Amino acid sequence: MRRLTAVTALLFVVAVLALTATGYGQSVPLSEDAKNPVTFTIFTTRVTTAPKPDAPVLKEATRRTGVTFNIMTGDKEKLSIMLASKDYPDVIVMPRDDILYRYLRSGDLVDLKPLLQKHAPTVYKMFGSPVNGNLLDIFSTDDGKLLYLTENYDMLREGERHPEDAMDPDRVQAELPWHNVFYVLFPEAQDVAKKKISNLSEYHDAVKAWKAKHPGQDYYAVTMEKGMGQEMLGSALSMYGYKVNTYGGIYATKDQKKYIYGFKAPEVLPFFKFVNKLYREGLMDPEGPVQTWDQMIQKMSTGKVFSFIGGYYSAYTANDNLLRAEATKNLIYIPQKLVEGGAKQNWQYNAAYTGSAALVVTKKCKDPARFVRFLEWLYSDEGMVLDSWGIEGEDYIINAQGKRDITPEIDQKKKADSMYNTKRGIKFFYRMVNMPTYTSDGQPASARYAPFYSTKAGQDPRDVKVTASPFNWHLDWQGSFWKDYAEVDLFIEAETPAAIAIAKSQAILKDTIAQMVVAKSEAEVEEIYSKAVAKMEGYGISAWEAEIQKQILAKRAKKS
Amino acid sequence: MRKPLSDRVFDVVNGALLTLLGASMVYPFLYVIAISLNEASDSSQGGTWILPRKLTFESYKIIFVNNDLVSAALVSVARTVLGTVLVVLCSAMFAYVFTKQKYFLYKPMKLIFFVAMFLGGGGLIPVYMLFRSLGLLNTFWVYIIPWMLNLWYVVLFRTYFMRLPREIEEAAFVDGASELTAFFKVILPLSKPIAATITLFAAVAQWNSWRDTLFFTASPSLRTLQYVMMEILQRAEAERMITRAEMLDVALGHLKLVDPMSVRMAITVVTTLPIVLVYPFLQKHFIKGILVGSMKG
Numbered sequence: 072m073r074r075l076t077a078v079t080a081l082l083f084v085v086a087v088l089a090l091t092a093t094g095y096g097q098s099v100p101l102s103e104d105a106k107n108p109v110t111f112t113i114f115t116t117r118v119t120t121a122p123k124p125d126a127p128v129l130k131e132a133t134r135r136t137g138v139t140f141n142i143m144t145g146d147k148e149k150l151s152i153m154l155a156s157k158d159y160p161d162v163i164v165m166p167r168d169d170i171l172y173r174y175l176r177s178g179d180l181v182d183l184k185p186l187l188q189k190h191a192p193t194v195y196k197m198f199g200s201p202v203n204g205n206l207l208d209i210f211s212t213d214d215g216k217l218l219y220l221t222e223n224y225d226m227l228r229e230g231e232r233h234p235e236d237a238m239d240p241d242r243v244q245a246e247l248p249w250h251n252v253f254y255v256l257f258p259e260a261q262d263v264a265k266k267k268i269s270n271l272s273e274y275h276d277a278v279k280a281w282k283a284k285h286p287g288q289d290y291y292a293v294t295m296e297k298g299m300g301q302e303m304l305g306s307a308l309s310m311y312g313y314k315v316n317t318y319g320g321i322y323a324t325k326d327q328k329k330y331i332y333g334f335k336a337p338e339v340l341p342f343f344k345f346v347n348k349l350y351r352e353g354l355m356d357p358e359g360p361v362q363t364w365d366q367m368i369q370k371m372s373t374g375k376v377f378s379f380i381g382g383y384y385s386a387y388t389a390n391d392n393l394l395r396a397e398a399t400k401n402l403i404y405i406p407q408k409l410v411e412g413g414a415k416q417n418w419q420y421n422a423a424y425t426g427s428a429a430l431v432v433t434k435k436c437k438d439p440a441r442f443v444r445f446l447e448w449l450y451s452d453e454g455m456v457l458d459s460w461g462i463e464g465e466d467y468i469i470n471a472q473g474k475r476d477i478t479p480e481i482d483q484k485k486k487a488d489s490m491y492n493t494k495r496g497i498k499f500f501y502r503m504v505n506m507p508t509y510t511s512d513g514q515p516a517s518a519r520y521a522p523f524y525s526t527k528a529g530q531d532p533r534d535v536k537v538t539a540s541p542f543n544w545h546l547d548w549q550g551s552f553w554k555d556y557a558e559v560d561l562f563i564e565a566e567t568p569a570a571i572a573i574a575k576s577q578a579i580l581k582d583t584i585a586q587m588v589v590a591k592s593e594a595e596v597e598e599i600y601s602k603a604v605a606k607m608e609g610y611g612i613s614a615w616e617a618e619i620q621k622q623i624l625a626k627r628a629k630k631s
Numbered sequence: 632m633r634k635p636l637s638d639r640v641f642d643v644v645n646g647a648l649l650t651l652l653g654a655s656m657v658y659p660f661l662y663v664i665a666i667s668l669n670e671a672s673d674s675s676q677g678g679t680w681i682l683p684r685k686l687t688f689e690s691y692k693i694i695f696v697n698n699d700l701v702s703a704a705l706v707s708v709a710r711t712v713l714g715t716v717l718v719v720l721c722s723a724m725f726a727y728v729f730t731k732q733k734y735f736l737y738k739p740m741k742l743i744f745f746v747a748m749f750l751g752g753g754g755l756i757p758v759y760m761l762f763r764s765l766g767l768l769n770t771f772w773v774y775i776i777p778w779m780l781n782l783w784y785v786v787l788f789r790t791y792f793m794r795l796p797r798e799i800e801e802a803a804f805v806d807g808a809s810e811l812t813a814f815f816k817v818i819l820p821l822s823k824p825i826a827a828t829i830t831l832f833a834a835v836a837q838w839n840s841w842r843d844t845l846f847f848t849a850s851p852s853l854r855t856l857q858y859v860m861m862e863i864l865q866r867a868e869a870e871r872m873i874t875r876a877e878m879l880d881v882a883l884g885h886l887k888l889v890d891p892m893s894v895r896m897a898i899t900v901v902t903t904l905p906i907v908l909v910y911p912f913l914q915k916h917f918i919k920g921i922l923v924g925s926m927k928g
Binding site: 114143 | 885
């Protein structure tokens, strides 16, 4: 009897060991996976230019994990065709709008939750962590499935803080504001305004003084382009203390209870009367309301435009052009924080934003577990560094302090060739799925935070001067971020009254703003505005507002 | 004999108006070429109208060392040449058969022809599924095989063939020529005007096509020049929302949100120049052929 028990026990131990070695009941070790090459097709609308399979970083990832990606890029229309024909690649990265929700309802997507739990515990833990907003819950379907992963949000572990913690009230902001604001040309602003511009009256005085200094015909105090209406609207709403989000159109709130279509805010009319006044006084570029973005950038790149009201996209492009020309290399557009109408707070950005794309795995994928294991590897130090930094010795170095760093030569290579990262395959996966902020040793997972960029050599020389001047704006938006997951990731089904209303209202908005700018009088601005709002109401914009509001309040109630 | 004053005034005014009209059509091309030959950073500041301010071929160098663009150009050339030759040949052959009213399949063919002409297409998704079942998706042949027969070209060819004297064809048969020999050695050589016309139509259509790349291919190696140009030009107008990763790269100067104007113009020149160069050689045939083809058969 005793012998039988011993043999049984021995057999049991042997069986367990054998099963463990084969990986049954557990995830497969990376070393095993690397011996079994697999290719996944991935289709993405997220990037227009994808790295080639032989990009060094992708090749290295293949060598380490055995996974090769056949990358296909395309338009959103292709997604509809794939959905209708059920002809899917293994993995798709698509916009998080109506098309995603059609895919979610198709039944053709793999539930990632059990796979993450089993094969990617690190990913699972981070997505489910309250520190990161518990994205597992937020993005699960009503029946508890997780059919997509998000991007554009740096994940944290317990106790970690983002190097640019959006919620830090003392945040020194390095990048241009995420929201739309008033931009002025530095150091020209210093000559005409002496101090930072903080309200519309000071702004008016500054642009007027600048134009008086530069009366020439091709000098423009303020410029715009024909499609800039929504950016100007966003700038205004922020100035008046609204929190602004965008889904289809701007929805704004002051009290987080009532959400309105941004154009209907009562402050919008006085603001556009102000812009119209700039036009009638000859301070606005007369071609502004009708010119293209290219034409506007061309003018801004000459250094003969003092200001525009809009977003970082235009500022970065113009600033880059200004730097490249000898005559303008000391000029730079900088944001100014204007607060108006008694607003106590200037809100910038909802830090709960989790990007605008979704990564899904389709049921055509023969080995979704393997793909999920790849994600787990991506979340390892090795994976993070390879994806976000590249290859040591080629894309980054280890500096004298033992930290990952960029050299001036590597920085120059990146600046000289804007396709450098794409050609090398760097940050390809960062654009597809949320990634951790730090490696396990506490170093930043992204080369953006290389020590080199804290040195003078790594900074824009113009920005160094701005920071040393009274016009240093990097501290102005401290405390302007908020975090409300209920306000993002809303969904309006296509062809519903709300969706039709917002589409038609957005079309009216674009024309209306241009018309208001060039109106002959304040009375005409008012008439144009009233007619536009009446039209929007006729199209049922209130239905869209109601739907947005309903979703936000429901999500808030669910969370509490 | 000297022209009357009124005629001379008319000639002057007419000439002036047509010159202005011509200039308004030629100027956009000159503008695009001037920008493409101007230094990129100088182009970004505007002010270049007819002649480049800082002449450089840098933008063209960027294009021609870019393997993706070279590959796209080769795909465009290959599909244009092969696609054009095949569609002209196949449409001509089909049209020739379609002129034989005594052919036993003539009536069924005519019925299918008209049904296809007026009801053909079927929509994007059925076409996509058909191509998938034929194994054409994501292959070079999706640019060639579906377009080998064009019913409008068949109409043009047929109308032209029916105007040719029957005696010429019959003389060939009397001499012992087969239908195929008569077609290639008698009919086709006499059909140069209409063949040139259709060659031009087909070449332009193949060269300019990008929607088939968009819908029916996914591999970067199958991209055409027009598709690449469409992407690059769209990037300049695309929505301005970018990812955090891209924003940070832009802030560091590692990523441009839009390609320089001069590079975009250079791509435009490279994409349109081949067709612009080919057209004058086919123009005399084009005018003759289109008139003939438009007549009722």
